Every structure is written in C-alpha cells, then in structure tokens.
Amino acid sequence: MSQINTTISDSAVVEPxxxxxxxxxxxxxxRRDRAAVVCFGIIVIYALVAIITxxxxxxxxxxVSYADKYAAPSSKxxxxxxxxxxxxxxxxxxxxxxxxxxxxxxxxxxxxxxxLLGAIAGYYGGWIDDxxxxxxxxxxxxxxxxxxxxxxxxxxxxxxxxxDLDGMAxxxxxxxxxxxxxxxxxxxxxxxxxRELDYVQASRACGRGRFSILLKHIxxxxxxxxxxxxxxxxxxxxxxxxxxxxLNLGVANVPSWGKMxxxxxxxxxxxxxxxxxxxxxxxxxxxxxxxxxxDRLRDALDPKLKNA
Amino acid sequence: xxxYILRRLLHMIPTLIVISVLVFVIIQLPPGDFxxxxxxxxQESDSVAxxxxxxxxxxxxxxDKPMWEQYFKWISGFVVGDFxxxxxxxxxxxxxxxxxxxLTFALSFGSLVFIYLIAIPIGIYSARHQNxxxxxxxxxxxxxGLCIPNFVLALVAMFVVVFLLGxxxxxxxxxxxxxxxxxxxxxxxxxxxxxxxxxxxxxAGMAGSMxxxxxxxxxxxxxxxxxTARAKGVSEFKVVYKYALRVxxxxxxxxxxxxxxxxxxxxxIVAIVLGLPTTGPMFLKSLQGQDMYLAGSFLMFLAILxxxxxxxxxxxxxxxxxxxxLE
Numbered sequence: 236m237s238q239i240n241t242t243i244s245d246s247a248v249v250e251p252x253x254x255x256x257x258x259x260x261x262x263x264x265x266r267r268d269r270a271a272v273v274c275f276g277i278i279v280i281y282a283l284v285a286i287i288t289x290x291x292x293x294x295x296x297x298x299v300s301y302a303d304k305y306a307a308p309s310s311k312x313x314x315x316x317x318x319x320x321x322x323x324x325x326x327x328x329x330x331x332x333x334x335x336x337x338x339x340x341x342x343x344x345x346x347x348x349x350x351l352l353g354a355i356a357g358y359y360g361g362w363i364d365d366x367x368x369x370x371x372x373x374x375x376x377x378x379x380x381x382x383x384x385x386x387x388x389x390x391x392x393x394x395x396x397x398x399d400l401d402g403m404a405x406x407x408x409x410x411x412x413x414x415x416x417x418x419x420x421x422x423x424x425x426x427x428x429x430r431e432l433d434y435v436q437a438s439r440a441c442g443r444g445r446f447s448i449l450l451k452h453i454x455x456x457x458x459x460x461x462x463x464x465x466x467x468x469x470x471x472x473x474x475x476x477x478x479x480x481x482l483n484l485g486v487a488n489v490p491s492w493g494k495m496x497x498x499x500x501x502x503x504x505x506x507x508x509x510x511x512x513x514x515x516x517x518x519x520x521x522x523x524x525x526x527x528x529x530d531r532l533r534d535a536l537d538p539k540l541k542n543a
Numbered sequence: 544x545x546x547y548i549l550r551r552l553l554h555m556i557p558t559l560i561v562i563s564v565l566v567f568v569i570i571q572l573p574p575g576d577f578x579x580x581x582x583x584x585x586q587e588s589d590s591v592a593x594x595x596x597x598x599x600x601x602x603x604x605x606x607d608k609p610m611w612e613q614y615f616k617w618i619s620g621f622v623v624g625d626f627x628x629x630x631x632x633x634x635x636x637x638x639x640x641x642x643x644x645x646l647t648f649a650l651s652f653g654s655l656v657f658i659y660l661i662a663i664p665i666g667i668y669s670a671r672h673q674n675x676x677x678x679x680x681x682x683x684x685x686x687x688g689l690c691i692p693n694f695v696l697a698l699v700a701m702f703v704v705v706f707l708l709g710x711x712x713x714x715x716x717x718x719x720x721x722x723x724x725x726x727x728x729x730x731x732x733x734x735x736x737x738x739x740x741x742x743x744x745x746x747a748g749m750a751g752s753m754x755x756x757x758x759x760x761x762x763x764x765x766x767x768x769x770x771t772a773r774a775k776g777v778s779e780f781k782v783v784y785k786y787a788l789r790v791x792x793x794x795x796x797x798x799x800x801x802x803x804x805x806x807x808x809x810x811x812i813v814a815i816v817l818g819l820p821t822t823g824p825m826f827l828k829s830l831q832g833q834d835m836y837l838a839g840s841f842l843m844f845l846a847i848l849x850x851x852x853x854x855x856x857x858x859x860x861x862x863x864x865x866x867x868x869l870e
C-alpha cells in the first residue's frame with residue numbers, strides 16, 4: 236500500500252494532473268518509454284509488411300526455379316532459397332502476412348467476446364455467472380494447444396454459412412474461440428469490484444437499467460484490460476499459428492513460418508540453416524516486440540499493477 | 544481438509560461428464576470415420592477394398608450405430624476401466640496409453656521441477672539485487688527464452704545433441720532397452736534421455752516463473768514484518784529464506800494450476816518434434832486416422848490429469864498458507 240501511495244505522490248510532484256484523461260496519461264507514459272517506442276516501431280514494420288505483401292508478392296508461386304535449388308544467401312537471394320528454388324525472403328514476408336492477420340483476426344474475435352462475457356458474468360452474478368465460469372473452467376480442462384489441434388481437425392472440409400473452415404477463416408475462428416478465456420477471467424474479477432462502487436450504485440438508484448449500466452459505466456472501466464490482453468494475446472496467437480502450421484494444420488498452399496520450419500527440419504542436418512533461421516528470426520522479433528510492448532502498455536494503463 | 548478434498552473430487556464428476564461429451568463430439572466432427580480413412584489409405588497403396596468388407600468392418604467396430612449409442616458404449620466402458628479398442632493398432636486402448644501417459648507425466652513433472660529449481664533461486668537473487676547487472680542479465684535471458692517457440696528450441700536442441708555432442712535425441716530409450724520390460728537399467732537409461740526434452744519444455748515456462756518469484760519477493764521484502772525481523776537482528780539468511788520466502792512462494796503454488804496445462808501442451812509439441820514415445824505423436828496420429836477411442840481416451844486422461852493437478856495446487860496452497868484454510 237505504501238508503494239502505491241509513493242508512486243501516486245511521486246507523479247503528482249513531477250506533473251500536476253489537471254484534467255488529463257486515463258488514455259492521455261497512458262499515451263504520455265508510453266511515449267516517454269524508449270523500449271515501448273522501439274517495440275511499437277517493430278510492430279508497425281511487421282504490420283506494414285503484412286499489409287503490403289499480398290499486393291507486392293501476389294504472383295510468388297511463379298518464381299519456382301529448380302536451378303536455384305537450395306541457393307545459399309547471396310545478392311540474388313538475400314536469405315537463400317528453398318528446395319524449389321523459391322526465395323526464403325519472400326516466403327518469410329508472406330509468413331508475416333499470415334501470422335499477423337491470423338493473430339489480429341483471432342484477437343478481434345476473442346477480446347470483445349471475453350470482455351462481454353466477463354462483464355456479464357461479473358455484473359449479473361447468480362446463475363449467469365456460474366454458467367460462464369463453468370464454461371471456461373470446463374474448456375480449460377483440455378490444455379490449450381491440444382484443444383486447438385482437436386478443433387482444427389474437426390474443422391476439416393467444413394463450410395459453415397459460406398465460410399470455409401479449412402482456410403484462413405477457420406484459423407481465425409479456432410484461435411478466436413479459444414482465446415477469450417484469459418480476458419474473460421480478468422474482466423469478470425474487475426467488474427465484480429466495480430459493481431459495488433458508489434457511482435455504479437448511484438446510477439442504479441437513479442433508475443438506470445442494468446444492461447445500460449453495463450455498457451455505460453462498466454465497459455469503459457474494463458476497456459484497458461481488453462487493450463492489454465489484445466497485445467498480449469497477439470503473442471499467444473502468433474505462437475499457436477506457428478505450431479499449427481508446423482503440424483500442417485494451418486493454411487494450405489500459402490507459405491507460413493511454421494511450415495518453413497517444418498520444411499527446414501531436415502535441412503539443418505545438411506547445413507542449410509537459412510530457412511530455419513529466417514523463420515525463427517521473424518518469429519523471434521515480433522514476439523519479443525509484442526511481449527515488451529504489452530508489458531509496457533500494462534504498466535502505462537494500470538500503474539498500480541507495476542510491482543504486483 | 545479431507546472434507547474439502549472429497550467435495551472437490553465430487554465436483555469433478557459433472558465437469559468430466561461434460562468434457563467427455565465435448566471430446567466425443569469434437570472427435571466425431573471431422574468428415575468420415577475410421578473405415579473411410581482406412582479405405583483412403585488402402586487406395587493409396589493400390590489395394591482394392593470391397594464395399595462389403597468395409598461395411599462388415601464398420602459393423603464390427605460399431606461405427607454404423609448412431610452417435611449417442613457409440614458415446615454410451617465408450618463412456619460406460621470408460622468408467623469401469625475399459626477404454627475401448629484402437630482400430631489403428633488393433634489393440635485395447637488401455638495397453639497403448641498407460642506407459643505413454645506415465646512418460647508424459649514424467650516429462651511435465653520433470654520440467655516443472657527443473658523450472659522451479661532454476662527460477663526460484665534466480666528470482667530470489669534478482670529481488671535481492673534489484674536493478675543490478677545480474678538482475679538485468681537474467682531477465683533479458685528469460686525474455687529471449689520466451690520469444691523462441693518451444694518446438695524450434697527442440698529442433699535446435701536435437702541438432703546440437705546429435706551433431707555436436709554425438710548423442711541420440713530421438714526417443715527416450717536406447718535401442719537395446721526400447722522393447723524391454725521396465726527395469727532399473729531402463730529407468731536410468733530413460734533419465735539419460737529425458738534431460739533434453741525437460742530443458743526444452745522448461746525453457747518456455749522459465750521466464751514467467753522467474754518474474755513471478757522476483758516481483759513477489761520484492762513485495763514481501765517491503766513488508767513491515769521483514770523490517771521488524773531485521774531490526775530484531777535476525778540474520779539476513781533467515782529473513783529471506785524463512786520469513787520472506789514462505790509468503791513469497793504463494794503465487795508459485797497458485798500458479799501451478801496455470802503452469803500445468805502449459806507444460807502438458809509444451810511436452811506434447813516437443814514430443815512430436817523429437818519423436819518421443821509419449822502422448823503427443825500418438826494423439827496426433829489417432830486424430831488423423833480417426834481412431835476415435837484412442838484419441839478420446841487421450842483427451843479424457845489429459846483432462847483428468849489437469850483437474851487433479853489443480854486440486855493438488857489448491858491443497859498445497861491451503862497447507863502452505865494458513866490464511867486460506869477453507870472452512
């Protein structure tokens with residue numbers, strides 16, 4: 236407790252807070268944090284690559300040239316070539332597109348779902364709470380990646396409402412419906428705390444409906460949890476996508492980091508390290524950047540948590 | 544306490560029932576059944592299977608029955624220890640999974656011990672020397688470990704062990720022991736192989752555990768009772784290891800419930816890469832081949848393992864922290 240008091244009084248001395256919002260404060264803290272800025276830069280670069288590649292490399296398959304089979308890194312192939320003489324650099328860039336879009340879409344599904352379910356469980360309590368808690372405890376009884384593998388198998392050759400579950404969309408959904416649990420837990424706990432606060436009680440006494448309170452008073456106050464989890468969820472989703480495509484359960488006919496590693500499995504023994512290194516390096520930097528950025532974001536949005 | 548444990552065990556039953564339904568539905572969802580995938584396999588090897596033979600096979604395995612009937616057949620056997628029959632291996636499931644589950648458990652548990660053995664001392668060191676060079680070095684190292692996927696680490700470890708150290712990394716036993724019954728020699732042989740996957744699986748959980756230990760220790764060392772103890776003249780060693788550690792280790796014990804699924808997932812993936820005779824590779828193959836009783840039993844046992852792990856962590860917590868004694 237003394238710790239919290241000192242942080243608050245410290246920042247009060249340095250910068251008197253006059254009419255600044257939570258978001259403004261957080262943004263200021265982040266901008267002053269060099270590690271966070273660098274990591275955000277890395278993330279932006281990956282995101283740009285992910286957006287541009289599909290247009291820039293739309294015809295990548297035509298590049299097959301058996302003459303360049305296993306070409307070592309050179310000025311023609313900056314990162315070498317694979318067994319079909321395809322540029323490893325191009326494959327890595329397309330892999331960035333796959334990973335980033337899968338992680339983004341999975342979180343777009345998972346985070347709002349988790350927030351909504353968490354807030355409903357925490358605010359309404361009773362049997363609704365029991366049901367939601369019971370739902371995620373049951374789901375978590377099967378370890379994450381094993382659950383994902385089973386779901387991906389179940390999605391094979393399935394088309395639901397015109398959505399091909401075997402392709403990218405299937406990955407979005409499989410990861411999305413698996414990723415909401417962490418957010419739901421945190422939001423639920425926070426909502427249970429908020430529910431008892433005076434301003435919520437006052438709003439209730441004024442006759443505001445429960446769902447309206449949920450949207451107007453609870454949701455904005457758990458938003459930061461959603462944002463923090465969005466960035467941390469990225470790491471999980473990227474790793475999961477890599478594992479799935481390594482096991483050949485990812486997207487078919489498109490290069491991805493996991494598949495590159497699977498391809499390069501045997502290359503390492505014959506000294507052809509470049510494909511494995513390219514994919515691993517690509518994974519490494521984005522995961523590193525999201526990990527650090529997520530942590531800094533949490534510190535910025537929720538300074539109380541800093542040493543907890 | 545006994546009352547609490549019994550109640551928790553009873554609570555598991557409805558959860559397990561729902562999981563069993565879920566598991567069965569998920570396994571049945573992929574198109575076709577085992578006979579279909581067998582047929583496809585036969586066609587690939589240019590042998591022709593007659594329609595009648597296939598129908599007969601389906602009937603023999605009970606695959607022509609409606610889904611709920613198959614479910615009840617499986618689950619009613621499951622509770623009395625008959626886990627069904629593996630179509631692919633033509634052997635009862637119970638013979639196939641016993642040893643593999645035990646090895647998965649050994650691998651996960653070994654990684655857990657490995658993580659704690661390394662992470663706790665480092666966490667304590669980092670907390671006591673906050674912001675020192677050592678503290679920074681350890682946390683940077685931990686973050687690096689966090690950013691390389693488990694299975695890439697497994698690949699690299701395999702490469703290092705096989706080509707640089709001249710050992711063997713595939714499997715858990717040397718060839719001469721592979722099909723031997725269990726003996727002390729085989730056990731030692733397993734231990735000599737197990738350390739590679741243990742390190743690989745453990746590496747991923749290390750960073751988080753180190754950080755948890757460090758932060759929790761930092762918080763406890765700021766408490767007033769620690770200051771009091773120091774003022775009384777209690778030795779620093781006793782302050783840290785007797786007074787502080789006992790409270791600081793609590794998040795570790797609660798974290799056990801979170802750690803276990805991660806370890807099991809990790810060990811499954813690493814086992815697939817390294818070709819270990821644990822649940823991982825066989826589970827993947829059983830899903831591919833629609834070997835539903837085998838896949839279902841694996842999922843059920845992993846779920847049971849996890850539930851028991853959670854219970855264990857709750858019991859440990861109640862023992863270590865008298866404040867949490869449950870009514």
